[in-house]
Amino acid sequence: MSPHVRTRILGVAAVAAGALVSAGLVAPAAVAATPGEYSGSLPTGTTWLASVPSDWNGTVLLYSHGYRPSFVPGNPASVAPSDATKALLLEEGYALVGSSYAASGWAVPTAVDDQLQSLDAMLDQTGLDPDHILAYGTSMGGLVTGRIAESAGDVIEGAMPTCGLMEGGVDLNNYQLDGAHAIDQLLAPAQDIDIEGYATLNDAFAASSQLSAAVEAGQQTPEGRARVALAAALFHLSDGVVAADAPTDPAVAQEALFSQLVGTIGFVTPGRFDIESTAGGNATWNVGVDYQKLFAQSADRGLVRELYRQAGLDLRADLAALTATADVVADPGSVETLRASSGLTGDLEMPVLSLHTLDDVLAPVQVEQEYAEDVQSARDQRLLRQYFVDHVGHCNFTPAEIAAGIETLMDRVESGHWRGQSAELMNRLAASLDESGSAFVSTKPGEFLADRERR
Incomplete structure (x- = not known):
């Protein structure tokens, strides 16, 4: 097991995992993982899903889904933003896991613990012993991923918020x-x-x-x-x-x-x-x-x-x-x-690669300017890379773009430094991974308008 995951999830998560075993909700013994679909639940009401490919590459991806209104029925666990993205990531050899969070609505206050405890339960049930664990998420889940990047460096090695609410x-x-x-x-x-x-x-x-x-x-x-x-x-x-x-x-x-x-x-x-x-x-x-x-x-x-x-x-x-x-x-x-439970400081514990579309009505691209400013204030700008794609729509990424981002983040984790990845190179990388297309562009987001001190 990698030293980065030697403590696996945090003390509270270990206690929760023990409770799951006692309750018979997860397999009590770690065995060699069998490819396929896994699921479970936590005492908090959180449910989780996992998918393990037959040719696992040694890396687990922890996915954080976006906001689901409390007034809309249903709150299923998710391992990827779309079926097509899930299929591509499994084809690339990644094992996938994600949770529902403890409840729908604005779930950010509990989501980090929900995710890490679900990851721990998944590892126990599957028997996987990962070399690397990366986190990524979309929209509100991008904010959750940002919070993971500031708090879970003993477990997670890299984070990729996509279309994230990085303003908090x-x-x-x-x-x-x-x-x-x-x-x-x-x-x-x-x-x-x-x-x-x-x-x-x-x-x-x-x-x-x-x-x-x-x-x-x-x-x-x-x-x-x-x-x-x-x-x-x-x-x-x-x-x-x-x-x-x-x-x-x-x-x-x-x-x-x-x-x-x-x-x-x-x-x-x-x-x-x-x-x-x-x-x-x-x-x-x-x-x-x-x-x-x-x-x-x-x-x-x-x-x-x-x-x-x-x-x-x-x-x-x-x-x-x-x-x-x-x-x-x-x-x-x-x-x-709200600031304590749903904010970001920019103080990073791991490399972070963010993805954002240029035209997103719910997560405007300008939030990336605010996030970069926070990270710079924390003097962690060396850990951050931001990439942009010229698409319209909230979280409108192709599977190839998501996979290219993860591959680039994985390279940073393994090599210890960011390689020169221009928009052109990111498009070439995406094309080599899948035929769903890509539209990475070089740009600088405008000023975020609502950064202000309370009176």
């Missing part, structure tokens, strides 16, 4: 609050819309309906369309096409922003209820935010300014109004709870 739970809440604030104040000023602090799920759904209706109504006039674009810009939305096809007509670009905004509101507003429930209250604020300064860093500022010009509106006046009406105050305890 607090900043996630804040940038989405900015977009909702713009809708509330500029498109529905006569209404009383609650944009945070939901006592019940029904309250969150009601707010979602009001915000969506305001955007739909605003889309009917030039003035409304300009303000819709401003709200979308604060939501870090973009035109919804690959970079080479970016529209030059402001009207076409605005229509794309409108479509993305409507779809995003319907998902993130009820999702805020899950986060607030986990944090114990509202962990978001905009008191003291200068929206003129904030907007000046937006990737969509040129488009918004042109739409305001065409509509004959005063953009400065609208931004000043947003600043003047920014009165949301966070619950201090909820902020600290």
Whole structure:
């Protein structure tokens, strides 16, 4: 067994594994692994799955899945983001394992322990004695993977968050609050819309309906369309096409922003209820935010300014109004709870390779700028590499891109240093692994807008 996994999972996980054996939920003896599918459950209610290939290469991949709303039935364990990706990784010889987490919803506070305990149970049941264990995950699971990278260096040797919420739970809440604030104040000023602090799920759904209706109504006039674009810009939305096809007509670009905004509101507003429930209250604020300064860093500022010009509106006046009406105050305890349970410090215990698409409505690419800044502040930038693919959609990676990222991370773990891997080389590597295609590009993400201190 590699010295990196000699303690296998943490003291608490060893206790949990003993409880599983006593309960008869896992095989009590470690035997030579048989290729195939494995499963089990933990006393916490977490379930796990594993797949072992016939030609195992000695590495186990621990997969962390994304957010599943508490109000949507079903919370199965997953070992990969798609069946095609699972098949390719098994073909490459990796053993796969992943859990459901203890519950659906905003599961980040328990997810690291859920994952590590599931890994321990899987190793006990399969009898695998890995040379290496890597972690990777998608979306919320990317954030979970980021937390693993900061806490499990005695077990895991490398981590790959993909389309991760690398800004953490607090900043996630804040940038989405900015977009909702713009809708509330500029498109529905006569209404009383609650944009945070939901006592019940029904309250969150009601707010979602009001915000969506305001955007739909605003889309009917030039003035409304300009303000819709401003709200979308604060939501870090973009035109919804690959970079080479970016529209030059402001009207076409605005229509794309409108479509993305409507779809995003319907998902993130009820999702805020899950986060607030986990944090114990509202962990978001905009008191003291200068929206003129904030907007000046937006990737969509040129488009918004042109739409305001065409509509004959005063953009400065609208931004000043947003600043003047920014009165949301966070619950201090909820902020600290969410920051401690769902945040990242950038203090890495292992190499990290992140993957992100350029156009992701739920995990905007700008969060990678925030993450890189955190890692640099912790003086661990030598451990981080970030790669980008020119795709549209949340976590829209091909199996080849995922496999190329894992292969590159594995090379870093084994060699002890990052080799020169340009976008071109990553595309060549992906093509050598699978025919699903790749679109790695060299780019630098823009500024993340909602990095702020609480007042």
